[in-house]
Amino acid sequence: MSKLFTPFEAGALLLGHRVVMAPLTRLRSEPGNKAGALIREYYTQRTSQGGLIISEATPVAREGYGYAGAPGIYEDAQIEGWRAVTDAVHGGGGTIVMQLWHVGRQSHTDLQPGGKAPIAPSAIQAEGDAYTPDGPRPFSMPRALDIHEIPAVIDQFRQGAARAKAAGFDGVEIHGANGYLPDQFLQDGTNHRTDAYGGPIENRARFLLEITQAAIEVWGKERAGVRISPSGTYGSMSDSAPQETFGYVAKKLNALGIAYLHVVEPRIMGTELISESGPVAAKHLRQHFLGAIIAAGGFNGKSAEALLETGDADAVAFGRYFISNPDLPERLRRNLPLTPYDRTTFYGGGAHGYTDYPRAKTSD
DSSP: OOGGGSOEEETTEEESOSEEEOOOOOOOOBTTTBOOHHHHHHHHHTOOTTOEEEEEEEESSGGGOSBTTOOOOSSGGGHHHHHHHHHHHHHTTOEEEEEEEOOTTSOOGGGSGGGOOOEESSSOOOSSEEEETTEEEEOOOOEEOOGGGHHHHHHHHHHHHHHHHHTTOSOEEEEOOTTOHHHHHHSTTTOOOOSTTSSSHHHHTHHHHHHHHHHHHHHOGGGEEEEEOTTOOTTTOOOSOHHHHHHHHHHHHHHHTOSEEEEEOOBSSSSOBOOTTOOOOHHHHTTTOOSEEEEESSOOHHHHHHHHHHTSOSEEEEOHHHHHOTTHHHHHHHTOOOOOOOGGGSSSOSSTTTTOOOOOOTTO
C-alpha cells in the first residue's frame, strides 16, 4: 500500500492520508478582504475525507498586506466568511488550519494604512513586486521597527489565532517562510539589528518563537504549526550560516512541542532557488525536530512517495497541482492523469482558473 494513503498524526490533528493541500495565495476576497462564496466553493472542492488543508496565507494586520485581494483575519467582521469555509471542509470530512501571515517589507506604500512605509526588522529594501490594486509595484523601502513596537505585532498574530479559532479552524500555521516578516527577523541578510531581536541566532529567532508561543497560548501546542523555507531566496533573502540558523530553529520548535514543522524543500527550478551556501532540506532538520514534518516543493506522486519512504518527512504538501486538480488525493491514489495548471489565473480574477477545474471522471 502506498504510504501516501496511510493515516498519520500531526499533534492533535488526526489525518487519514498524507497528501496535504499547501497554502496557496489566490487573491479572490470580497470587499473588506472577506472570504466569500467563491472562496468557500474553492476549498469545498479540494476537501477530501481525512485530508489536511492549509489555508492561503491570511494577513493578521492591515500592515501585513503585500498582495491586494488576500482574505484577512485582522477584523472580527472577517470571521463569518471563514466560518462558512471551515464548516464546508468539516462537512466533507476534512481538516483545515489557517496560515497566519505578515509580509513585513514585502509590501508597497499603496497597500499600507495612510501610505506609510512597510515595517521590517531593518531598513533594507527587498527585490521583487507587491500586488497593489493598480498592479505589480516594486517593494517599497521599509522602516525598521522600534523594539517597543514589536510586542504589538506579536499580539496581532495572537489575535489572528484567536479569530481563526472563532472561525472554526482546527489549528494555525505561522508563515515563517518565503522572506516574510518572521523570516526577515530570522536571517542575518535582512536582520541587522543590535538589540534583543538581532545579532546572534538566539536573538534573531526570538520573533518567530514568540509569535509561535502566542499561537500556542490560544490553541495549545498540538494545534500550532510553523512553515519555514531554509533554502529559499525569494525576496532577496540570505543567511550566512543557514544550517546552523535553521537547525537552531528546528530544535527550539521541537522543544515547544508544536504539531508539525512545514519545510519548503530546495528546488533547482521555479521561484524557490537554492542559496549559494547550500540547500537545507527536511532531511537535515529531522535530526533536530522529532514531531511531524510536512515537506513542500514541486513534488509529484512518485517523488512524494519516495520521500516518505526515507522517513525524512511524514506528509507532503502539493500546491500547483491542487489548483488544477481539486480531487488531487483521489487522482494520486488511482494513478490518474493530472490536469495541467494555468499560471495566468493564479493571482486574482474570478471563477476561471479557480473553481472551474474538473474532477476526474468516475469511469476513468
